[in-house]
Amino acid sequence: MRNLILFIRRFFNLILFLILEVICIILIGRTNTLQGNDVMSSANSAIGLMYRKQNEVVYYFGLKMMNDSLLAENTKLRQQMAQYLIYDTLKDTAVKRIIVPGDSTTVVKYADYLYRTARVINNSVSSENNYITLNRGAAHGIERNMAVISGTGIVGKVVHVSDNYSSVLSVLSVKQQVSAKLKDGTVGYVSWNGERPDVMVMKDVPQQIKVKKGDSVFTTSYSFFPQDVLVGIVYKTVPIKKNNLQLLHLRTATNFRNVQYVYVVENKMMKERSKLEDSVKKIK
């Protein structure tokens, strides 16, 4: 016993160092499962408040840019709407149908989206896993695992929520992959290799599919993102000889360096879907 106490006294610093390092390693290991604690994240109310105060100062310098991007988005949405308005409904022979629930010929909803706006109060692009802090939290209806998109493309997924703030793991993260598709419906995965914040990589595309420079890549309905949100534009294709696949380099649709406002998308039918999908995973 005495020897033990002497040993501890002699190597107290080394032991303390090792204990604290082990605590750090446990903390790192826990965040890698994406279920880290909310207290030690930028969704924490004190840290969120500080970022908000800073953003209030910097906010005005970006207003011009933000105005332009909002105008561009408005134009895009108006063009999309115009496609629905050009039909002359008077000459249309289709009869208005009364939708009967349970009738197999009617359209079945598989998703029900609710969009909430939020402002980006902190942002980063330099780490391997980049986080964005938003000025909306549980009090405004934000929950974990909601999708976050910007006016131009995808942004990420909510991972930590406090009352007034939430932090989003952006798609610029080596531990998050997004299911994506090309124009012709070929499905693959888009991931980030951790280097440049404006470049992402799409994998698992067979070589026989001809992809040109400038093709767009959209999200699929498989992921938690809403369907057909722009992921990026192809600018380089690299064929891989050994497995007959090709690697597509994309320019991200969202400019992650100056993303200022985002939409948090809630899919009201997601809970039902993920419950079903999880129950299948359990059986395996």
Add this chain to the structure above:
Amino acid sequence: MSTPLRNFIRFCFIVLIQVLILNKITLRWWSQPAGFPVFIPYIYPLFILLLPFETPVWGLLILGFISGLTIDSFMNSAGMHACATLLIAYLRTNVLNALLPKNLSEYASQSPSVKNMGWVPFLVYSTFLVVLHHSVFFAVELWSINNLAYLLLKILASSVTTVLFIVAYLLLFTRQTALKS
């Protein structure tokens, strides 16, 4: 102003500089000229570097752990910064002993600074620990050695900018604290 209070204020100040200014540098295009990896200067180890000579190692460890976790909370990187900061807090006393001509106990109630160490020893001391800190941090963050050249380039670029910022900090703020004390 007492030494603990001054160090506490310095801690808050350095964390604010780190979080509100230096972390935002990467959001500008010139942080990445011609496909260079995104680098980020971490000056918060300076808080550990400037603690008084007589701080015991366990005190350094605990302060390093707390400051690392503070930065971790800001950057959502739970544990990575703390891991790297602990290492430099543990090695600080040994590095100082190796660099200084006299025993550490002879510098009663003084802190490492350019004034009592001289520019070259202080820069060697801070550069060594900063490079160590950055190597551990980026290695833990990347967690693979597939892309060794990229890792080394990132460590180098970040260390160089960190040392530049540390020199700038010292030039800006040491004279004032020397006058006050």
